[in-house]
Amino acid sequence: MAEATFRVFRGDKNGGEEVEYTVPVTEGMVVLDVIHHIQGYTDPDLACRWNCKAAKCGSCSAEVNGKPSLMCKTRLDHLPLDRPVTVHPLKAFPVIKDLATDVSWNFEVNKKIKPFTPKPDTDWVMYQPDVERAQEFRKCIECFLCQNVCHVLREHDKHDNFIGPRFLVRVASLEMHPLDNGNRLEYLKDEAGIALCNITKCCTEACPEEIHITDNSIIPLKERVVDEYYDPLMRLLRKFFGKK
Amino acid sequence: MANSVGSLESKSKGFGATQRSDLWWLQPAATFAALGLFVVYATVAAFLAPGPVTWSPNEAASSALDSHTYLSPFYSPAWLFSLGNSIGFPYPVFAILWIPLGFRMTCYFARRTYYRGIMGDPAACAVAEFASRNYKGESKFPFILQNLHRYFLYFAIMLVVFHWFDIFHAFRSVDAAGNHEFYIGIGSIVLFADALFLTLYVFSCHSIRHLLGGGSKCFTCKDGTEKATHKTWGLVTKLNAYHGLFFWLSLFAVGFADFYVRVLVGHLE
Structure with a gap:
């Protein structure tokens, strides 16, 4: 199975770091699936806000490869997977933990x-x-x-x-x-x-x-x-x- | 598997810093090049000729303003150039050029374009700029003058009328005996394109969209009867979707039309 590397921000309002994860990629995956995979198999304490997974609740906003996006709407087959994909929290608001910000x-x-x-x-x-x-x-x-x-x-x-x-x-x-x-x-x-x-x-x-x-x-x-x-x-x- | 790859504090500071991995710099660079080329060309061209640049298939007629076939759009309307000349403007062409310059500089699409491409404020979305807490946007001088856009619009509409009047000249010539006859050349088409794109650019403007109905609270108030403003607003709204395209087309067309007439006259030899 194909794999891709993701660099996800881990930290809080006092600062943080990028943590690299290698995740198996399947057809139709979106970035939110990657975050759920990390939560399920590697780091269960990775914080992320989400709800509908259908681009209608507006909860899973983040910055994927530096672009503000909904994680549930950002398909992996639209990203260059030959290099690590960065996933960061919204920059304009204070970080609570990892990908969750205080809006x-x-x-x-x-x-x-x-x-x-x-x-x-x-x-x-x-x-x-x-x-x-x-x-x-x-x-x-x-x-x-x-x-x-x-x-x-x-x-x-x-x-x-x-x-x-x-x-x-x-x-x-x-x-x-x-x-x-x-x-x-x-x-x-x-x-x-x-x-x-x-x-x-x-x-x-x-x-x-x-x-x-x-x-x-x-x-x-x-x-x-x-x-x-x-x-x-x-x-x-x-x-x-x-x-x- | 998880590996830490370092603190974020050491990353992404300073102008142009971003995590974007796409070619975000391409659009501002292309904008800078296109606008820069036009500004340099227009400045040199404006200082190049002491009088209106006109051309006629009949050489004797080409210097006479009332019998020209092609008039460079930089000098349209010619009577305004003459007025500038008569009141002693050192470069009378600027009696005309302040109108398109003012209209384009205050145009909402152009503002987006040069704030990004020239001023880097920001160069692209989610790309760091010269961050400053003194940022005033368009609330203070000089950028508060952007609010004058609709006044430049009024003058630009007049300019559109005069450009179409010049099209009338571009499709006729004057022979040695002073008789007018139908004429068509590449320049006629070029000048027609300039007038057409200028018209589309001006009439797709955000200010005209507001003035022709967009500023209304409602389109059918009181009795449910649709007012004419709903139709005018709807029409301009359709054009407005292509305002940016018309901006570039008209900019290219006016530059090329001036260039073409100058080539015919021999200014660039």
């Missing part, structure tokens, strides 16, 4: 976003053309790969000033909701730090659900912020013709 910062950020806010006397009728834009954002499985790959968080460590692509997607889904009456533009500019995003599209490339994060949520939000704060012509039009 609780994301849940704290989520609480600060103004929730869905309908008008008091809302007529609860919606039409498909109005809701279809935001439906794409509902596909998000909160794997946080976009947060991990975003260089504002990953490299510049701006967790205090920037909410990251996942939550810009959430704000976009609310801002584009036809029955929402909340205004999050000031929040976007001053607290969410949307201007820190320099649209390098890594979040879009990393998204396993293929949400067009940059084109369909971040850029439209940036344009709305421009409408409100940087476009005197639009401000003048709003004054004469009322709010869009």
